Amino acid sequence: MQANRGAILFMTKNCLPEDFEARIKEILPSMPVSIFEPRSFQAFRINTLKIGVEEAWKLLSEAQVDFQPVSWCPYAIVVAKAKAGELLRSNFVNDGILYAQGLESMLAVMVLDPAPQERVLDLCAAPGSKTTQIAMHMQNTGALIANEPVRDRFFRLRSVVQLMGAKVKLSSIDGRRLQAREGLFDRILVDAPCSCEGRFLMDDPKSFGYWSVRKIKEMSHKQKGLLLNAGRLLKPGGVMVYATCTFAPEENEEVVDWFLRKTEGKFELLPVSLPGVGTYPCLTKWQARSYESVLTPAARILPDDRMEGFFIAKITNSHYK
16 A cells, blocks of 8 residues: 555644754655654554464453454554553563564564574564564574674563563674674564654654754664675575664665665565555655665555554575575
């Protein structure tokens, strides 16, 4: 489903940085709702390492939890924000049966599509949302490596992995320097640290207080290093997903375009198929820069009352086909 970019008025309040507002209106001139207001729903992932989906539905119904399944994700549910607080404090969450995770976040792992017995790397893993989702897809088989270089975030990752009952080998090293000492990987997730523009909230200045164009450029530089090293760690014919929760083209199209050029045709994009999910086209140019590499297979996720803005690119080793 593609967004109609010109039909609906973009709305925002004047509490966001002016430079940011100018940029976002250029990136996405029209929106069905204000994308920087709190979402109406909280998403949860059913942890199939501990419980079956239908069993979880039954227990939730018996506990009189008013939830809705998600048509395109069999293990996701959404709960009205007004009711989510009680569920977050419940044993469903405390026991690791449910995990609060954005739908847009779940999409990255669904696109990666890890399978049992594979060798998989989550290069930037904390807090562990996608790591434990990957473990679900792998059914706790194969080899899953989760890397997080920041000390506090590493401990958070370890805690989530333990709570969810995921079998994961943890690593703590700069992802730009990680080496595949035990072998290359079938699949790699690069859920890159970013400027987090998709999470900005108009009523929460702390959510965007750190933002600046300079910060975007710093993030872009780091992201290029992470993606380039991930390419070195991927098996011939392997698949990796690059994802961010930001709108900035410097952190999305520019990073992927740079990587494809840098690797001189050894990699190519695969189509990101997201039936039932709202998307809008990737940019072909931004300010003074044009992106000549073919970026149309990548996807920008259209924010709505359930999802934040997101970017996903799926990459494979075309050199070895």
